[in-house]
Amino acid sequence: MSKFVQISPEGEFYSNGNKIDDTDFCSSLIKSLRLEKNVCMAYLKGDPITVESKSHPLVVQSVEHSNNQSLLLRYNYGFTEEFELTSSSKLFIDDWMRLCGRSKNDVPFVFSSHAQAFFLTKIVEPLSADAFMFKGEEIELDEWYKSEPSVEKESFWSNRYKESHTPWDLSTHHPSIDWVVPRLKLSKSKVLVAGSGKGHDAAKFKSLGHEVTGVDFSLDAVNEAKRLYPDVHFECEDIFTRNLDSKFDVVFEHTLFCAISPAKRGQLIKSWLRQLRDDACLIGVFNVSSKQDGPPFGLTEWELEQLLSPYFIINFWGRLRDKESPRSGKELFIQAQKRKGF
Ligand SMILES: C[S@@+](CC[C@H](N)C(=O)[O-])C[C@H]1O[C@@H](n2cnc3c(N)ncnc32)[C@H](O)[C@@H]1O
Structure with missing residues (x-):
């Protein structure tokens, strides 16, 4: 196993250009993702693996409203996480109008087009291109890259x-x-x-x-x-x-x-x-x-x-x-x- 893995824009793991079929293995890799000095890393029995993701490493394949202000984000390989959506917890919008954010381990995620369409039509009430209502609160989306x-x-x-x-x-x-x-x-x-x-x-x-x-x-x-x-x-x-x-x-x-x-x-x-x-x-x-x-x-x-x-x-x-x-x-x-x- 090389010390590098790749993640496709669809959120699937590859090694040296070949899709990794072992889903148990991928499931443990995805849970181990974290960011170190702005580089995404995975860990295998404690050994670090550099993750070369083509887009953001985590892809939200589906989203549901779990309770109160929380969303349940479902990524690939059965990995899920709660995400509290308030005016202070961030979702971002990129230049391609894709919704993005960061996981609990600070790993960037991007919504799949299907998950984004569901989110915007079934979970929140859009107000403009960069704002929506959620549980009675107005939430603004920031641009992914901060201007300087x-x-x-x-x-x-x-x-x-x-x-x-x-x-x-x-x-x-x-x-x-x-x-x-x-x-x-x-x-x-x-x-x-x-x-x-x-x-x-x-x-x-x-x-x-x-x-x-x-x-x-x-x-x-x-x-x-x-x-x-x-x-x-x-x-x-x-x-x-x-x-x-x-x-x-x-x-x-x-x-x-x-x-x-x-x-x-x-x-x-x-x-x-x-x-x-x-x-x-x-x-x-x-x-x-x-x-x-x-x-x-x-x-x-x-x-x-x-x-x-x-x-x-x-x-x-x-x-x-x-x-x-x-x-x-x-x-x-x-x-x-x-x-x-x-
Ligand atoms: C991070 S430094 C890299 C310098 C060099 N390429 C290197 O690797 O050592 C960025 C350089 O781009 C120059 N720069 C930034 N904006 C520029 C612009 N609009 N036109 C010309 N140079 C620019 C800066 O003055 C700076 O020297």
């Missing part, structure tokens, strides 16, 4: 660099550039590294023979990148408004997507599209976690697929597994080709 407007300001990031408070900085390039990028056999390309920080990733692409532009809107980051890597081209610009003088063959994403407001993720993808020539590609390391506030803000694979698939054909999609890395269990590597017409 300060991250949209250049000063937020520049202050972090000034204070040397840059926990995201690896002091070197992301190791995936060593492992995966050579296998992609990129011919000499024009590479855009967006949110390039101190410039380590941009410098690595340059050392591999590519023509690189690093873009960051923090002058402190750009000055430091220029000092560390004087032969690499860095620009101090906002990626959302950057003027286009030329188009790129590749955009490399690493820790910008999780740094911006989640509400602006669609705009970031549009900015990549504007800066990529036809047939160009996105190479990215995405931080997947259950974190609702940020930065870094969490992300599920399901959400990323919904956002990217209209515009990109996915060629490679896989979790990076490096037990030595503090980011183990949280990183997803993808390579995708821009669809024609965007």
Whole structure:
């Protein structure tokens, strides 16, 4: 048994791409789910297993009103939990209008479409898209990701660099550039590294023979990148408004997507599209976690697929597994080709 299991968007356990048929085993796994440092873990006789869930790990398959303010949530494999629904106990709504919340062990759950329809028509009385009445009380739904407007300001990031408070900085390039990028056999390309920080990733692409532009809107980051890597081209610009003088063959994403407001993720993808020539590609390391506030803000694979698939054909999609890395269990590597017409 590997030390990793996967959970499909329907809430079923898989191991190495194969559905796990042993329901007793799955039943004990699902009961053991808990969150550690925003990574979902399961336990087998005390041994930890990293759970790579595509969407939220728990899927509410059905819901009933149990008593007073309580709901009974039924997940997969016969696992049930009471959930007290009051104006202070939270349910959330995501960008796809899915109801979400957290279990007693803090594990995120999402309602199946069937459970959500039943809940909204038979258990509560909807008042608007984000509020309903339940047992005479008005309950408001919060957005899944908390907004944090300060991250949209250049000063937020520049202050972090000034204070040397840059926990995201690896002091070197992301190791995936060593492992995966050579296998992609990129011919000499024009590479855009967006949110390039101190410039380590941009410098690595340059050392591999590519023509690189690093873009960051923090002058402190750009000055430091220029000092560390004087032969690499860095620009101090906002990626959302950057003027286009030329188009790129590749955009490399690493820790910008999780740094911006989640509400602006669609705009970031549009900015990549504007800066990529036809047939160009996105190479990215995405931080997947259950974190609702940020930065870094969490992300599920399901959400990323919904956002990217209209515009990109996915060629490679896989979790990076490096037990030595503090980011183990949280990183997803993808390579995708821009669809024609965007
Ligand atoms: C978490 S840091 C990651 C830096 C770098 N990718 C790394 O891994 O070391 C996010 C970076 O994105 C930059 N950034 C945030 N919003 C931006 C925007 N709208 N345009 C350009 N850069 C931005 C910040 O200044 C910061 O350097």
